Amino acid sequence: MDEQKVLSIKGLLDDTPEEYLSHKEKYENSIRKSVLFYKTLHSTEDENMSVDEKTKLNFRNIVTSAIFKDNSPFMLHNSMFIPTIMGQGTDEQREYWMKRAKNMEIIGTYAQTELGHGTFIRGLETQATYDPDTEEFVLHSPVLSSYKWWPGGLAHTANYCIVMARLYIKGKSHGIHPFMVQIRDEETHMPLPGIKLGEIGAKLGFNTVNNGFLGFENHRISRDRMLMKNAQVLKDGTFVAGSNSKLTYGTMVYVRVLIVSNMANMLAKAVTIALRYSAIRRQSQPKPDEPEPQILDYVTQQHKLFIAIASSHAFYMNAMWLWEIYYSVSLQLASGKLDNLPELHALACCLKPLSTIDATAMIEKCRLACGGHGYMLSANLAQTYGLATAAYTYEGENTVLLLQAARSLVKAWVGHVKGRPLKGTMAYLAGDSTVKAWDGSIDGIIQSFKVVAIRKISSVVKILQDYEKSGLSPEDAWNKASVFLTAASEAHGRAVLLSVYKSEMDKRAAVLSPPLRKVLLQLVDLYVTYWALEKVGDMLLYASITDKDVDELQRRYIELLAAIRPNAVGLVDAFDFRDEILNSTLGAYDGRAYERLMEEAMKSPLNAEPVNQTFHKYLKPFMRGKL
Ligand SMILES: CCCCCCCCCCCCCC(=O)SCCNC(=O)CCNC(=O)[C@H](O)C(C)(C)COP(=O)(O)OP(=O)(O)OC[C@H]1O[C@@H](n2cnc3c(N)ncnc32)[C@H](O)[C@@H]1OP(=O)(O)O
Ligand SMILES: Cc1cc2nc3c(=O)[nH]c(=O)nc-3n(C[C@H](O)[C@H](O)[C@H](O)COP(=O)(O)OP(=O)(O)OC[C@H]3O[C@@H](n4cnc5c(N)ncnc54)[C@H](O)[C@@H]3O)c2cc1C
Incomplete structure (x- = not known):
């Protein structure tokens, strides 16, 4: 393209x-x-x-x-409105709505979160009550906490949205379902009667996404506006349940999968900016007779940045791999086979949090690596951070998702102990977890991460069982153990990230030229070594690393930084971002950071006049003691 x-x-x-x-x-x-x-x-x-x-x-x-x-007000139209029509609509509904949505005859969003509930979907309070006499649903927001709050584009952009609401038929609740709701007149764009709309206000980022609120006052929509691919409401009010109520959550799984590749891109952008700047920035004079070195030659700087390059590669490889799994599970779901949905859900619930946690931390490190100039908005690191940290929260808050993954891991482990087979990405849990002599090879370290995951999962299952034996309810036991449950999920997620990165690189290695293969494998080695050192406590506890092994690992890490240094600029150039995409005074290809900083500073409206009017109005009288 x-x-x-x-x-x-x-x-x-x-x-x-x-x-x-x-x-x-x-x-x-x-x-x-x-x-x-x-x-x-x-x-x-x-x-x-x-x-x-x-x-x-x-x-x-x-x-x-x-x-x-700061993102587009059409963002939700493409990332969630259209995918929900595709995933939740019947053939007829898809045919009708997709034509209108794809051509942008209508603009839509995905309205799920409410003032009172985001995480707990079953707690949503917006009501959709079926009226069999008129064959309509009556949408209503009974309390302030039931107002939709957050959807992108909802405030002034969208004229339609998919509303997730609690379905009531003849006084009985039938769970949360998606409804296609027109919210504004197609001609005047005025909110329709019974609909209260507005914008939620300024935020840390996303300030051009037009996030909005939405409330209903007994607003009626026809029966065919419920997206009925999974569950259906017949004309007489008979409710036909879908094969699995969680299929209603399908769009969220899709976006969680996309977020991993989005994090790879954001991190690649941030590290391109910080690394190019580090190549032109000179500071301090460690050797009195030599010029100031490029800050990129400080090993602490390499430590801040090279891991971000490797992590972007790791996320990209994992994202492509996860996308294939998503794609094949979607095909299975289409033919009514649901067996692999829980595994996909658990994987997305590990990789979305880990990629957003790491990307957020590493983008911030890229900003810090640029010293004072990194703090300028014109560097475009602060905004990139704002976008990445949003993903920590949206599409399932990270702690909550890690606890979902833990739910699957605990289930798998308990089943395994009872003799049930483990499958897919959890199959390794059946492996040997006894402490062996430390193996510092890449594969050896990845194996150690698997052992850490097995031990953390088995240990937290024991904690849970002990709490329950001591009389705690399963829910209280779960809450009490939850810090270690999230740690077990993280350990599983790390094992997946590391092993998929390595195996996907191995698959590609054969088609790479030997010099390129060497550099890309150095990045894999760096990634694995970095995480072994980050998690040295776990390695000590579960993988029998000794102080001598740690010493060796540290030296290897330093040598890897030195080996990557000559190719570092080439590696970020290889991400192939045009200057317009980086949008940064510090990261442009030609390295003219100081000139660009000055050019951008001159765009400040305050620089349009040499004396600001506040001098005469306030400063002068103030300094003369007349105010
Ligand atoms: C163009 C490229 C762009 C790329 C960037 C994109 C940017 C996009 C911008 C986006 C902007 C932001 C847009 C937005 O932010 S949109 C709003 C997003 N909101 C959320 O993500 C809310 C997060 N909450 C949840 O997902 C659920 O409520 C959770 C999961 C927490 C619990 O749920 P609930 O309380 O109802 O469930 P339960 O606890 O009774 O039962 C749990 C059982 O259900 C299974 N289960 C749960 N969930 C799923 C699932 N999904 N598939 C399959 N299974 C699932 C689970 O394994 C368990 O099974 P079992 O153990 O019982 O067997
Ligand atoms: C930039 C942005 C864009 C968004 N866009 C949209 C959109 O387009 N459409 C839409 O519908 N929504 C959107 N959202 C909303 C988003 O999906 C929710 O904010 C998110 O799912 C978190 O839910 P919450 O706000 O209810 O957080 P809460 O659940 O209230 O979280 C608060 C704290 O409580 C903790 N917590 C909550 N439940 C548990 C639990 N069971 N166990 C342990 N800890 C728990 C969390 O870990 C967190 O620390 C957006 C949010 C943001 C920030």
Whole structure:
């Protein structure tokens, strides 16, 4: 696809930095650009029909990040509204709504979270009560806490949305289901009667996403507006349950899978900026007779940055692998086979949190690695952090998701002890977890991570059982053990991340030139060694590492940093981000960071006049003692 063509369209990139616009202007500018971007992208994609969905998504994601530093108000239309129609609609509903949504005849969002509940979906309070006399659902927000709160684009952009609401038929609740709801008039864009809409206000990031609130006052929609692929309500009010109520959560699983590759991209961007800047920035004079070195030559700087390069590769490989699993499970679900859904859910509940936790921490480290200039918004590291840390919370708060994964792991372990077979990515739990002599090879360390996971899972299951034996209810035992349950999930997630990164690289190794293979495998080695040192306590406890082994591992780590140093700039150049996509004074390809900082500073509205009017109004009288 022609990224260059997209980015050269006039008006897509901002002349005035967004941060100098008011809240309202930011929104209006983002809408103008969203429309232009949609038209441009469509014409570009039409020329590239052969490209597969995953490449298309990645391309869109990267180009979008250049045009919208703080994300687009159409974001939810593409990432959740359309996927929910696809995943939850009947054939007829898909046919009708997809045509309208794909052509942008309607703009939609996904309204699930409420003021009172986000995590606990079964606690949602928005009501959809079926009225068999009129064959309609009556949508109602009975209390303030039932107002929808957060959906992107909901405030002033979307005219339709998918509302997740509790279905009532003849006084009986039938759980949470998706409803297609028109919220604004298609001609005037006014909110429809019985619908209260607005924007939720300024946030840490996402300030151009137009996140909104929504309340209903007995608003009626026809029966065919319930998305009925899974569960159905017949005309007379008969409820037909779906094969698994959790299929209603399908869009969330899809987005959790996408988030892993999104984190790989965000981290790649941040480290490209910080690393290029580290190559031109010179500071201090360790040797009196020599010039100031590039800060990239300080090993502490390499320690901050090289792991971010390796982590981006690791997330990318894991994301592609997870995408394949998602794809094949989706095909199975379509043919009614549900067996592998729990494993997909558990995997997404490990990899979404770990990728967002690591990316958030490493992007912040990239900012810190740029010293004072990293703090400038024009460096584009603060905004990148804002986007990454949002993903820590959205699409399932990370602690909550790790506890979901723990639920599957505990179940698997208990079953294994009872003799039930383990399958898929949990099959390794049946392996040997006895302490052996330390094996410091890459495969040996990965094996140690698996042992750590087995031991943490088995240990927390024992804790849970002991609590229950002492008289605690299963729920209280679970809560009491939850710190260690999340630790067990993290250990499992680390074992998956490490082993998939290594095995996916091995698969590709054969087609790489020997020098490239060498460098990419150094990154794998660095990643594995870094995490062994980060988790040295676990290695001591469960994998019999000795102080001598740790010493060796530390030396190996330092040697790897030295080996990667000559290729470090090449490695970030290989991410192949155009300057427009990095959008950073510090990270441009030509290294003219100081010139760019000054050029950007001159765009500050305060620099338009030499004396600001507040001097005459306040400062002068104040300094003369007249105020
Ligand atoms: C274009 C590229 C863009 C890329 C970037 C994208 C950016 C996009 C921007 C997005 C912006 C942000 C947009 C947004 O933020 S949209 C809002 C997102 N909101 C959330 O993610 C809410 C998080 N909460 C939940 O998911 C659930 O309520 C949890 C999971 C916490 C519990 O749930 P609940 O209380 O109802 O369940 P339970 O505890 O009774 O039962 C648990 C049982 O159910 C199974 N189970 C649970 N869940 C699933 C599942 N999904 N598939 C299959 N199975 C599932 C589970 O294994 C267990 O099974 P078992 O053990 O009993 O056998
Ligand atoms: C930038 C952004 C965009 C968003 N976009 C959308 C959108 O488009 N559509 C939409 O519907 N929603 C959206 N959301 C909402 C988002 O999905 C929720 O905020 C998220 O799922 C977390 O739920 P919560 O806010 O209820 O947090 P809470 O669940 O209240 O979490 C607060 C704390 O309680 C802890 N906690 C909660 N439950 C448990 C538990 N069972 N065990 C242990 N600890 C627990 C959490 O770990 C956390 O520390 C968005 C949020 C953000 C930040």
